[in-house]
Amino acid sequence: MLLLDTDDLPPDERVDAYQAMATAETGACGVAHELDGDRGFRKRLASWRFGPVTLFRTEGSGMRYWQTPKHLRRDSWNTVSILTQLHGEGGFAWDGRQRRLTADGLAIASKATGPWEWRWSGTGRSLGLMLDADVLGLPDRMIRTAVALTPHSDIAPLLLSHMHSLHADADRLAVEPGADALGDTVLALLRALVASAAGGPARHDVAEETRFTRILAYVRGNLTDADLTADRIAAGHNLTVSALHGLCEDNGLDLERWITHLRLEGARRDLAAPEHAHRTTDAIARHWGFGDPAHFTRGFRDAFGTTPSAWRAAPTPSA
Template sequence: MLVLDTDDLPATDRIDVYRATAIDQGGSCSIEPELDERGRFRMRLQAWQFGPVGLFANFGSGMRYLQTERDLRRDHWSSISIFNQATGDGGFIWNDTERRLTSDDLAFACKSARYWESRWSNTGENVGLQLRADQVGLPEDLIRDAMPLAGHSSLTPLLLTQLRSLRADADRLSAGPGVEAIGDAVVELVRAVIASVTGSAPVRRAVAEETRFVRIVTYLTVHLTDPDLTPARVAAVHNLTLPALHRLFHAEGLDVQEWIAQHRLEGARDDLASHAHSHRTIADIGRSWGYIDPTSFTRGFRRAYGLTPGHWRRLHREMST
């Protein structure tokens, strides 16, 4: 959802309005804008809410976004912020540690820092997540100690992929029926990342066990369109036997193969009804959701919805005219 586009404002008001909007969205902060080659500050701020998790995206000319001890003391709530420099030349500072931030990195910050800063130069997009620290259910000192290490966790690429997926389809997902569940899954992933890099071995094992199902569902969601996504592959990636994977899903009242088929068909159904995909063939849409065989796609679609993919598409075209 678009929160602010400074192109809609007089040049003299842009910085002040953006600063006020950023504080309203993310808490007390300091902002130092970088003007473009024409001496202008341009920024487009978007924000979405997924239950307990906020997603934001800033696109425009460079800037420094920082929180000093004074800024941090002003906020009455403790938060965790996670940043990715989707495009542009970025950097991040956490207390005394400075690092370059690229599209393949995540940087983590929380209110217990003495100082933290996210910045980029020239035109770029900075994307991130924000949630309350108490939602992850871990001690504050453990969260604080994890911040400079979390970007190197073996689970961070999974969280990065989730962030990219949310950003790519934020408008639709944030308005959908599963918005709370998406946010809860992100919280569990953040919890798993933090626990994986700090705390005692029993804590790490306990959190890994508690978040295993969420991590597997996230993996399934990310790889849903892969034709070779099978329960056997999922089990191998997560160091489980196939029977153990099935037991894990059965405990949640689910079947892993049915979960894959259901969510693939839902994605294909939405694409078939969307005007944005009207130029694509039915077979192409089926393939894009992992159905290599058109006959198998049609059979599964009819079994799930009582209509063929072609009938479903025609029905929605008639409704939109």
């Protein structure tokens, strides 16, 4: 949902409007802006709610966003944020350390981490997730440890992939009945990431608690890999294949059937999308892991009551 587009405002009101919106949505903060090539200031801010988690997208001319000790003391919010840069090159500074950030990486910030800064130069687009620290249910010292180790975490790519998936279809997903569950997945993955940096009993307990969620996120992040098999999934999560199937059955999931369903849904969306109009149906099927066109057509018809070609030829197909 679009919260603010500064192009809709008189030029002399834009900076103050963005500052007010940023403070209202994310807490006490400082913001400084670059001017774009036309000596203007442009920002668009959108947000979507997924249960305990809010997803934010900020885009426009270069900026710096920071929280000082004064901001943190003044602000009654105790939140944890997960940040990544969708377009352009971002920077994250914390505890005297600076990191370059692109769409392939993420950073964590919270009151527990102390003062921090986020920035980009030129035209850019960033994505952030925010949730209450109390909902995370882990001690501040553990969160602080995780901030420094996030770039090296094996769980960070799963969380990042889930962020990108939410953003790619946010308008639809945020109003679906399963929106809260998608936010719960973010929460579970973040708990696993933070606990994995801590070691000791907490790491083991949270790893066990979130194993099924991590498996689901891993599958969603690798759906287009033709070699996404039970053997590979089990090996990636230190399980035997029989233990993997047992875990899925305990949670009411038929793994292979679920993977096929997700792939068919992905292919159906691509077949309806104008940006994929130049691709053949077989190419789209192969992209989603279906090497046999006849098998894909049968599965598509069984799932959706029509063939891929008929779906694509419909006047206004909607996935």
